[in-house]
Amino acid sequence: MFITDIRKDFYEVVANxxxxxxxxxxxxxxxxxxxxQVLFHCDQVQYTLVPVTGWQDLSTAFLEHKExxxxxxxxxxxxNVDLLEMLQPDDDSVFFICDxxxxxxxxxxxxxSQIKLLIKQDDDLGVPSYDDIFQDDDEGEEGDSxxxxxxxxxxxxxxxxxxxxxxxxxxxxxxxxxxxxxxxREILFDYEQYEYHGTSASVMLFELxxxxxxxxxxxxxxxxxxLTDQWVHDKITHxxxxxxxxxxxxxxxxxxxxxxxxxxxxxxxxMRISFxxxxxxxxxxxxxxxxxxxxxxxxxxxxxLWTLNGQKKLQExxxxxxxxxxxxxxxxxxxxxxxxENLRDVIEESSNKYGMKDIRIQTFGVHFGFKNRFLASDMVxxxxxxxxxxxxxxxxxxxxxxxxxxLSRSNLDRLHSGIDLAxxxxxxxxxxxxxxxxxxxxxxxxxxxxxxxxxxxPDVKLFSKPLALTLxxxxxxxxxxxxxRNKRCKLLPLIMAAPKDVEKGSVIVVGIPPESETSDKxxxxxxxxxxxxxxxxxxxxxxxxDTSIITLKTEDRSKFLDALITLLS
Amino acid sequence: MVQSGHHxxxxxxxxxxxxxxxxxxxxxxxxxxxxxxxxxxxYWKNKVIEPNKAAMDPSEVEFLxxxxxxxxxxxxxxxxxxxxxxxxxxxxxxxPVDVPVWLALNLKQRQKCRIVPPAWMDVxxxxxxRELERKEDTFTPVPSPYYMELTKVLLNYxxxxxxxxxxxxxxxxxxxxxxxxxxxxxxxxFISQLEAHAKLDNLTLxxxxxxxxxxxxxxxxxxxxxxxxxxxxxxxxxxxx
Numbered sequence: 001m002f003i004t005d006i007r008k009d010f011y012e013v014v015a016n017x018x019x020x021x022x023x024x025x026x027x028x029x030x031x032x033x034x035x036x037q038v039l040f041h042c043d044q045v046q047y048t049l050v051p052v053t054g055w056q057d058l059s060t061a062f063l064e065h066k067e068x069x070x071x072x073x074x075x076x077x078x079x080n081v082d083l084l085e086m087l088q089p090d091d092d093s094v095f096f097i098c099d100x101x102x103x104x105x106x107x108x109x110x111x112x113s114q115i116k117l118l119i120k121q122d123d124d125l126g127v128p129s130y131d132d133i134f135q136d137d138d139e140g141e142e143g144d145s146x147x148x149x150x151x152x153x154x155x156x157x158x159x160x161x162x163x164x165x166x167x168x169x170x171x172x173x174x175x176x177x178x179x180x181x182x183x184x185r186e187i188l189f190d191y192e193q194y195e196y197h198g199t200s201a202s203v204m205l206f207e208l209x210x211x212x213x214x215x216x217x218x219x220x221x222x223x224x225x226x227l228t229d230q231w232v233h234d235k236i237t238h239x240x241x242x243x244x245x246x247x248x249x250x251x252x253x254x255x256x257x258x259x260x261x262x263x264x265x266x267x268x269x270x271m272r273i274s275f276x277x278x279x280x281x282x283x284x285x286x287x288x289x290x291x292x293x294x295x296x297x298x299x300x301x302x303x304x305l306w307t308l309n310g311q312k313k314l315q316e317x318x319x320x321x322x323x324x325x326x327x328x329x330x331x332x333x334x335x336x337x338x339x340x341e342n343l344r345d346v347i348e349e350s351s352n353k354y355g356m357k358d359i360r361i362q363t364f365g366v367h368f369g370f371k372n373r374f375l376a377s378d379m380v381x382x383x384x385x386x387x388x389x390x391x392x393x394x395x396x397x398x399x400x401x402x403x404x405x406x407l408s409r410s411n412l413d414r415l416h417s418g419i420d421l422a423x424x425x426x427x428x429x430x431x432x433x434x435x436x437x438x439x440x441x442x443x444x445x446x447x448x449x450x451x452x453x454x455x456x457x458p459d460v461k462l463f464s465k466p467l468a469l470t471l472x473x474x475x476x477x478x479x480x481x482x483x484x485r486n487k488r489c490k491l492l493p494l495i496m497a498a499p500k501d502v503e504k505g506s507v508i509v510v511g512i513p514p515e516s517e518t519s520d521k522x523x524x525x526x527x528x529x530x531x532x533x534x535x536x537x538x539x540x541x542x543x544x545x546d547t548s549i550i551t552l553k554t555e556d557r558s559k560f561l562d563a564l565i566t567l568l569s
Numbered sequence: 570m571v572q573s574g575h576h577x578x579x580x581x582x583x584x585x586x587x588x589x590x591x592x593x594x595x596x597x598x599x600x601x602x603x604x605x606x607x608x609x610x611x612y613w614k615n616k617v618i619e620p621n622k623a624a625m626d627p628s629e630v631e632f633l634x635x636x637x638x639x640x641x642x643x644x645x646x647x648x649x650x651x652x653x654x655x656x657x658x659x660x661x662x663x664x665p666v667d668v669p670v671w672l673a674l675n676l677k678q679r680q681k682c683r684i685v686p687p688a689w690m691d692v693x694x695x696x697x698x699r700e701l702e703r704k705e706d707t708f709t710p711v712p713s714p715y716y717m718e719l720t721k722v723l724l725n726y727x728x729x730x731x732x733x734x735x736x737x738x739x740x741x742x743x744x745x746x747x748x749x750x751x752x753x754x755x756x757x758x759f760i761s762q763l764e765a766h767a768k769l770d771n772l773t774l775x776x777x778x779x780x781x782x783x784x785x786x787x788x789x790x791x792x793x794x795x796x797x798x799x800x801x802x803x804x805x806x807x808x809x810x
Contacts, residue, residue, distance in 0.1 A: 041678040214680050267724070442632035 001112050002121045003096075006208045010096055010118060011039075013071070019047045020069040022061055022077065024545055025396065026233075026467065027383050029076035029405050031202035031226035032098060035209060035219045036073070042214055051400035052077060054543035057088070062087050069093075076100055076201050077545045081109045083115060087212045097539075098204055100197045100544060101228070106133055106188070118204055125198070128187045135180070194522035195547055197235040202226025203244060210251070217255055222365045222407060224248055225383075228376035230467070233384075233467065234474050234512075237521055245362050249275055252364065271368045271409065274374045276375065279344055280361050282426060283378050286419050289335070289343075290318075295426040297475045301482050306434035306509070313354070321350045368409060382418030383407060385425050388465035427537045428459035429472050433479050442480050445491050445567035448511070450561065451476065453498040464499040466549045469510050471498070477515050495525070495564070497557065505554045506541075512548070523548045534562035601722045624782040630775050631722065634715035635671040640685040642666075643676065646757060657769075670719065674726050684712040689713060690720070692733050695740040708771040717745055717775045756780055760787050 003009045019040075022035045033049065040047050048069070050061045058077060065072075072095050079099035089095075097108065098118035102125065109127050110114045119125075206223035209215040227244050230236045234245075252273050266272075281299065284292035293299045293314065303317070304310035318328055323346075327335050333388065343361065351359040365375045385405040406414040432453070436442060442451045453460055463469045473496045481490045493514045500508040511525030526547025533540040539555035552560055636654075647660040657668055665685060668676075676682040689695070689712035701709050713719060720741045728734040752772070759767050769777075 042681070044679075216680065267728040269734075270729050519730075 001109070001116065001537075002117050002119060004121075006118060006204075007211050008118065011208060011212065013094075014073070014096070015043055015045055017045075017071050018069055019045060019071045019073055020065045021047050021049045022052050022058060022072060022074045023049065023400075024074060024076035025051060025053045025387060025400060027229035027380055027387070027403075028100060028200050028202055028226040030383065030387070030400075030407065030564050031206045031222040031229070032075050034202075034222050034404065034407055035202060035205045036075075038207075038216075038219060039209055039212070039214060043317070051397045053396050054080070054545065056453055056543055059087060061447065062089070063329060065094060066090065071096070074099065077395070079104045079108060079117065079119070080195070080545075080547070081105055084111065087272075088266075089114065093316050098201045100199065100235070102196050102198050103127075103191055105196075106191070110134065118208075119198065119298060120204075126191065128191055132187050133184055136287035184564070193527055194524050195526045196522045197230060197254070199240075200226045200230050203248070206251075215251075217273060218409070220248070220251055220255060221271065221273055221364075221366055223251075224376050225407070228363060229380045229384075232377055232380045235471060236520065237519070242362065245364075248310075248364065269369055270371055271366060272365050273364055276363055276365045277344075277360050278375060279347060279365055280359055280367065283419060284371065285332050285375065286378060287423060288329050288331055290325075291423075292332075295423075295430050298356065298359065299479060300430060300433075301478045302354065304479075304482055305430075306437050306479070317350055317354055320353070321346050372412065374415075378419065379407070379415070381422035381426070382415055384467055386414070386418040388462075388468050389421055390461045390465070414486060425462055425468060427470075428462050429475055432457065432459065432463070432472060433476050436476055437479055437483050442476070444486075444492065445561065446493070447565060449477075449480065449489065449492045449494045449497045451494065452507075453496070455499050455502060460498060464500045464508060466510070466546070467507065468542055469496065469498055469508060470512065470549070473510050473512050481515050493525070495561075497552070499554070500551055506551050507554050507557060508549065509552050509560075510549050528564060528567055532560055534543075535567075536560055536563045538563075581585065625778050627775070627778065630715075630778055630805070631718045633774065634718035635669060635674075635722070637670050637713065637715055637719060638667045639670050639673050639687060639719075640665045640667055641673045641676065641713055642680040642685060643682040645681050647729050670722065674722065677727055677730075684730045685721065686715065686723065686731045687719070689730065690723070690737055692736050692740065695737060695744070699743050699747070700739055707749070707768065708748060708751060710771050711773055716773065732761050745776075748772075749779065752776055752780055760784070760791065763791075792794070 021033060021036065023029050037047075037049070048065065048066070052061055058074075062072070066089060070092055072093065072288065073500065074095060074097045076099050078095065078097045080101040080103060082093060083097070091114070094114055094116065096116045096118055104125065104127065106118065106128065108117060110130055110133075170330060202223045203226060206215060209219050226243070227248060231241045252275060255273065261362050262362070280546055281289070281292040282296045283499075284296075294305055299305075305314060306498075318325065323339060326402045327339055332340075348360055351357075363376050365373060366372045381428070383403045383406055386406055387399055389399055389402075402414060405411045408416050435457075436451060436495050443447050444450075454465060463472055473494055476496065477494045480494070484490060491514050493512060495509060495511045497507045497509045500506045509529070511523065513519060513521060513523050529540070529548070529550050530542065532538075533542075533550075533552075536556070536559045538560045539553040539558075541551040541559070542552065614789070636807060642658045642663060642665050644662045645660060646662055647658055649656055649658040654669070657672070658666060660666055673682065675685055694712070698712060720738065723764055724734050724738055731737065755767060758764065
């Protein structure tokens with residue numbers, strides 16, 4: 001059921017109890033977890049934090065902890081599957097789910113006792129109404145026929161008449177039931193066909209903190225990072241992003257208004273969040289401008305930097321803005337102040353000439369101490385790189401804890417190491433995109449495009465992780481749409497496969513919806529993958545919380561693909 | 570150190586027992602250090618003090634500094650709590666109350682109060698003190714016997730409640746530098762001229778602590794050198810420094 005009063009129905013219930021926090025492995029979940037942790041610290045609530053990377057992890061964690069905990073809080077996992085059936089909990093376990101995955105499973109919506117959804121009821125849901133899906137009176141038929149047989153002990157003439165009437169009614173009822181069931185199947189199919197994302201979990205939990213008047217700038221910043229993560233990884237539409245940014249902007253101005261004063265200005269160490277209409281160049285303040293332009297998806301796709309022509313256009317662009325090459329290749333901090341001052345406006349003007357109308361995006365930046373300035377997208381990239389770092393001897397939960405730490409202000413060196421890892425990842429993505437496009441690795445299979453990363457590809461280890469592979473996939477699709485001349489191919493979705501574990505012989509497969517200006521980011525590959533796997537009995541693992549990311553055995557790849565082609569055409 | 574495994578909620582008697590447990594630890598530690606906190610640069614007669622045990626750790630001095638009282642404005646309500654060190658409260662939202670610094674910091678971190686900077690933590694007052702310190706040759710009276718630790722701790726955790734925090738930090742550091750320079754000069758002349766007395770009014774524990782190890786160590790060396798000069802009279806009576 002949906003929770004209406006988050007303070008009374010959630011926070012005050014768990015505040016005196018021990019809680020198990022099961023958190024998924026994405027940045028929005030990390031930020032939400034951080035906010036909740038601080039709230040728990042303030043009120044000294046005992047909790048156990050368990051990072052989970054998939055459904056199997058979730059089940060194992062639940063089994064381990066179900067004896068000790070009654071209340072479980074699930075962040076960014078659990079809403080889109082029938083949780084009670086999967087976990088088989090005892091009757092007194094209560095689950096609070098704060099998840100962005102949609103559609104929310106209907107059983108989770110209509111269960112009143114054990115599942116509480118920390119989701120706003122109008123959050124773009126379209127849940128089918130109860131009567132369309134559930135019918136309680138299955139016993140009606142049996143009772144009726146029982147009565148009739150009793151009444152039938154009357155004179156036989158009447159009984160025959162009664163029997164006929166009863167049989168007709170029964171046939172009528174059965175037909176109605178079949179119709180109802182067919183309609184129900186249709187409704188559920190429509191409802192569950194597309195997968196998409198709703199409001200960020202960290203924004204939901206920030207609003208909880210606000211309602212408790214315990215919100216701080218740190219929490220606000222984490223909520224902003226969670227929202228930006230949804231945008232960077234292309235999970236929400238642009239409209240939704242802008243709307244949510246406006247909401248966050250209200251909170252930011254409320255916080256700024258509270259503290260700033262002419263005479264009593266704040267210490268430089270205090271955190272200041274500011275609204276920025278900043279450039280879409282990834283990590284440009286921590287890199288050189290040139291590198292940032294080369295490695296940001298927006299600019300590199302618009303210039304087509306994998307071609308020679310594209311390189312020339314980039315030089316023209318820089319010359320048009322009057323930026324000397326030497327300056328532009330230097331670290332951003334060391335650029336001349338005169339250039340840095342009007343940089344954003346100068347770049348916007350020139351990029352309009354080159355067809356890049358949206359080079360600027362609304363976002364937030366944070367500023368504390370004398371030299372620490374970060375944009376929200378910088379933090380997202382740094383933390384994602386830490387979360388999915390492929391160093392040896394690091395388990396998934398180690399990476400989770402490191403990424404979680406990097407979000408605190410006191411762990412700046414970890415954040416900087418995250419930024420370095422993010423730079424390497426972005427460069428690897430750009431090179432892979434360039435090589436895929438130049439060697440025509442993307443093949444059109446009819447209803448979709450397909451690309452397979454061979455095992456020997458440089459940095460292919462980076463792409464064995466779901467978030468990195470999804471990012472690569474999106475960049476590749478954008479680049480492909482820019483570079484191809486085939487009009488039909490531009491509207492196709494993309495499926496990408498990369499080796500996940502060479503020893504076990506598995507590949508990770510990701511499907512993303514087609515690229516378009518007004519895309520609603522609804523992904524149908526979850527169901528498609530399931531059906532294809534069933535029909536060919538391929539050995540697949542649908543472990544990820546995003547149903548459009550699966551693991552597959554390398555040998556089954558071709559038959560799985562064939563099944564998909566037949567399914568989708 | 571006490572393990573905070575207790576389930577503590579404000580508005581619960583459990584808080585006072587947790588708090589009293591911590592306080593009792595504090596008192597114990599305080600007791601152990603009393604011998605060394607005395608202002609005297611006591612030089613035990615037949616005993617040589619090992620240099621590494623002579624000084625306190627600065628974090629220990631900070632711990633003692635947290636006993637000082639500071640005013641806070643809580644946003645919760647709680648009845649009076651009775652602790653070993655004294656009574657605290659009652660707490661009412663919006664009304665100022667005096668609490669020890671350790672409790673103020675804990676409440677601030679849990680967002681349950683707002684800290685009011687002490688009266689001396691003000692730009693003009695500190696500027697005057699700094700000028701006075703620079704003029705005088707001896708040590709001038711300090712704003713608080715733990716001014717350095719309190720500044721550090723309050724400005725780290727509660728800088729959003731203290732206006733002009735950066736200037737205050739600079740001013741306090743200036744005062745500290747001047748005083749330490751004077752202390753160094755005085756210690757230097759004390760050792761080199763073999764003086765028997767030194768006037769150490771208005772020194773704070775933190776300042777003494779910075780010079781303690783060095784001074785005792787050097788006096789120890791001087792003693793050894795002097796005792797070697799006269800090999801025959803090992804039982805000579807030495808003046809107490």
